[in-house]
Amino acid sequence: MTPGGSLTLDAMSLRLSTVILPYRRWHEGGRAAWTRAEQLGFHTAYTYDHLSWRTFRDGPWFGAVPTLAAAAATTDRLRLGTLVTSPNFRHPVTLAKELISLDDISGGRVTLGIGAGGTGFDATALGQDPWTPRERADRFAEFVPLLDRLLSEDSVSYEGDFYSAHEARNIPGCVQRPRLPFAVAATGPRGLRLAARHGQAWVTTGDPKLFENGTPEQSLQAIRGQAERLADICAEIGRDMTGLDKVLLTGFTPDRSAPLQSLDAFVDFAGRHAELGFTELVVHWPIPDSNFAADDKVFEQIAMEAPAQLR
Secondary structure (H helix, E strand, O other): OOOOOOOOOOOOOOEEEEEOOOOOOHHHOHHHHHHHHHHOOOOEEEEOOOOOOHHHOOOOOOOHHHHHHHHHHHOOOOEEEEEEEOOOOOOHHHHHHHHHHHHHHHOOOEEEEEOOOOOOHHHOOOOOOOOOHHHHHHHHHHHHHHHHHHHHOOEEEEEOOOOEEEEEEOOOOOOOOOOOOEEEEOOOHHHHHHHHHHOOEEEEOOOHHHOOOOOHHHHHHHHHHHHHHHHHHHHHHOOOHHHOEEEEEOOOOOOOOHHHOOHHHHHHHHHHHHOOOOOEEEEEOOOOOOOOOOOHHHHHHHHHHHHHHOO
């Protein structure tokens, strides 16, 4: 991170990253995707941190942290991360230990994407009843500050409403100081406040209510509103908004897969979001016969040529 706590490398550039879903065995295409992502010049390659996810539930699906550890061992420059980790099946104490280990293995190349979680399969996999939106927000509000401390301090004791830590040791801490960066996914006021206070980046997928029947123009307006609310919160707490990166995870706006149909389509899509202040766009690695299907040649052309056009 820079002294100001930002991941931004060049204020005039829009970074391009990818998210590689962990559905393939490592030696049957899994490893190849991560090494190719580095070769293509992606800034970061993320993966989902779920126990299973949507239409992939009845097929292969592997753990995020072991996958990222393996990716760290087979890449040299590519940043790595989760998009996103949530409290649904994670505890801050054990998660902190895994993250410190992962940051060490990667030589300080890890970003933690973190969100409040939802009502998917992860929400009940441990046998609990699904949490209400209020409880998810309450847990997230406790989870993030505690994880921040665990990754920044050698020893932490804490007793909260949902999470506890008793002299939890985290020596030697992260390679990245004071800790690895947080990219906080949020759209509501409480989540945006957490992003403003604890995040080095803010993540959005747009407004989910617009996915089915909204238009790209409506989506841009909704995302603009989210960014403006975040700016208001930053101003309220005295946070410099320029020190907070803004990340759009694509594929969940009304544009759907259209931006990946051609280089020109992507540059147009990316440019419209760059005008809103976004510093990083994340595209899904192509998956045949899924919502993330895309032409491999076009995808690689976008990876190699779009960043230069977005400077």
